[in-house]
Amino acid sequence: MLTSFQITSPRSYFLGKLLPEWDDPVESLEQEREGMTHALIIGGGVAGPTAAIALQKVGIDATVYEAYATTAHDVGASMGISLNGLDALRTLDAHTVVRDAGFPVPRGVMWLGNGRRLGEGHTGTPLADGTLPIVIGRYDLYAALRQEALRRGVPIHHGKRLAHVEHRGDQVAALFTDGTEAVGDLLVGADGIGSTTRRFVAPHAPRPRYVGLIGTGGITRDVTPQFDPGVMNMVFGRRAFFASIASTDGSVWWFANLPRADEPTAADLAATSGWRWQQRLLEAFAEDRSPAAPLIRATPPDYTWFPMHDMRAPKRWHRGRVVLIGDAAHVSSPSSGQGASMAFEDAVQLARCVRDRVDPPAAFDAYQRLRADRVGKVLAGARQVNRSKAATGVSRVLRDVTFPLLMRKFNTPEAFAWLYDHRIDFDRPIDDQPAANDR
Ligand SMILES: Cc1cc2nc3c(=O)[nH]c(=O)nc-3n(C[C@H](O)[C@H](O)[C@H](O)COP(=O)(O)OP(=O)(O)OC[C@H]3O[C@@H](n4cnc5c(N)ncnc54)[C@H](O)[C@@H]3O)c2cc1C
Known part of the structure; x- marks a missing residue:
């Protein structure tokens, strides 16, 4: 001590x-x-x-x-x-x-379930030593x-x-x-x-607070990735959300979020078999243009499902x-x-x-x-x-109309700098005026 x-x-x-x-x-x-x-x-x-x-x-x-x-x-x-x-x-x-x-994932591309490319998500400025965002x-x-x-x-x-x-x-x-x-x-x-x-x-x-979504994910080596390593493809689908990333070692990591109004208990989730969950996932993405189906089929259905939460401080x-x-x-x-x-x-x-x-x-x-x-x-x-x-029905249609417009207007590197380019100067006393990106 x-x-x-x-x-x-x-x-x-x-x-x-x-x-x-x-x-x-x-x-x-x-x-x-x-x-x-x-x-x-x-x-x-x-x-x-x-x-x-x-x-x-x-x-x-x-x-x-x-x-x-x-x-x-x-x-x-x-x-x-x-x-x-x-x-x-x-x-x-x-x-x-x-x-x-982990492995570097410097790019994110967003899509609608109808195949429309919404644009690139910004991930910030690499660190001075070349460090990029990762998935781990x-x-x-x-x-x-x-x-x-x-x-x-x-x-x-x-x-x-x-x-x-x-x-x-x-x-x-x-x-x-x-x-x-x-x-x-x-x-x-x-x-x-x-x-x-x-x-x-x-x-x-x-x-x-339960946010109205349940999530799961998996990793497979049994599908040849259709996209470059290090790019996270995110599909806002008709009925659910799907994201996938090819790792540098050839495996593909994916995760899915399904809307569900009421919060399930762990017992509710466990009551459905892995194969039944796999069917539900395949149904959720059946109408989308996305890599979901082959990735889900290639992954053993030993899913861990988790209800998603947030909480104000x-x-x-x-x-x-x-x-x-x-x-x-x-x-x-x-x-x-x-x-x-x-x-x-x-x-x-x-x-x-x-x-x-x-x-x-x-x-x-x-x-x-x-x-x-x-x-x-x-x-x-x-x-x-x-x-x-979580958008379904009319709100999903509205989302699909407004999303591309919002992306064009607001999706700029500057709009995300406050988040990803935030840097803390450890040695600077906390009473000094903070630099613009150190708040
Ligand atoms: C499925 C999922 C995906 C996520 N994806 C991302 C992501 O992509 N990026 C991201 O940044 N974040 C993500 N998060 C959030 C991230 O995991 C958490 O924000 C992060 O782990 C918070 O760290 P923590 O140390 O506060 O809590 P935890 O990592 O949960 O650690 C808390 C620890 O405290 C221990 N503990 C609990 N109670 C007690 C007790 N009474 N006594 C002693 N020990 C106790 C627990 O066992 C645990 O080890 C995700 C979360 C989930 C559930």
Whole structure:
């Protein structure tokens, strides 16, 4: 465990050089923070290990507590990581391990089910080292982050499910369902959409909301791709949404979203056999001009179906020494392609705020202010996409008429720069005027 706080910001460094020793703000900040050295991180998914790495960079050592006994859950789902997310990891020198566990997908092309090409989706400016947006298996992402955190000396304990949180003076305790506990100076709730930490921080927070779509996906090597590797083809079909990408290794990754008005339970979904689901998927895409049918037929129907959710952030993301990050704080539904990237950004911004503020509440306030507008905007964008995916009947006809017009008017690189070209300057003190793309 570290014994004092390490200040890394250049402003602090220069002020320290300019001011007389007796008035050194760096030293007094360190003194005030004396003793705040250890963070408990709940959740070993995406946000948790990233936050541990980021906090380590500002001199706080962290331990990750993960509910699952192993890391191999949710195997199978694929995820896109966009350039803003990869750049957030770059500030921690951690983007290459994630990038290299996936494959580059620098282009997206959007189509209507009638075969009309809507245009290219913009994905932002590649990073200075040539890094492009990627698609990665969910398990591979978890494993890469976990390995990187372990490599940097972060302890990760499995089989530790948080049950309660308690403040004890200037410390906070995590109480686990197995009867054990851990005590630290701050607690970061990175425990995902069903967060237990959120119940402690914001008992009346908005609950996850079903967005009217269910999703699944698969990978096949048994179809020769009809399109170039690294291009995500997205088809807004007559009855459902289908996306597919040829990987650099010749496999094709696909995913589908089906509108469904009422939220199914896991039991409802499991009650239908894989073959029946395959039939339903084939029926859903039968009228579309899309690569769906051969890809679905070539994939063994051992689908994992998931109802899609989103969730507005609570009014306050923190309470005392406890703060929420990633899906525990806000959920922008898989349609945004931003859940993991937002989690990376949260982790990095949280570390900067902890570095630059004296006590946890002040740091957490600053962190929430840095993040709230941006995650709200991502959530709103995903809701629009969900409406397009779920359109049926008249609204689908309207969508097909207006979509090409909207694409022509609004689909410009500039319109998406706020999202994909967002870059965080880790070393810049949070009080400095933000650069245009660092908000
Ligand atoms: C099917 C699907 C597709 C998606 N596609 C994309 C995509 O393309 N791009 C993208 O950026 N995002 C995507 N997302 C969203 C993305 O997965 C999440 O936003 C991201 O994983 C959030 O990271 P997190 O660490 O906050 O939560 P999680 O990754 O869910 O991690 C939370 C962790 O906390 C653990 N945990 C939960 N409760 C407790 C407890 N009480 N005690 C201890 N540990 C606990 C969980 O086991 C888990 O390991 C997708 C999500 C889904 C479901």
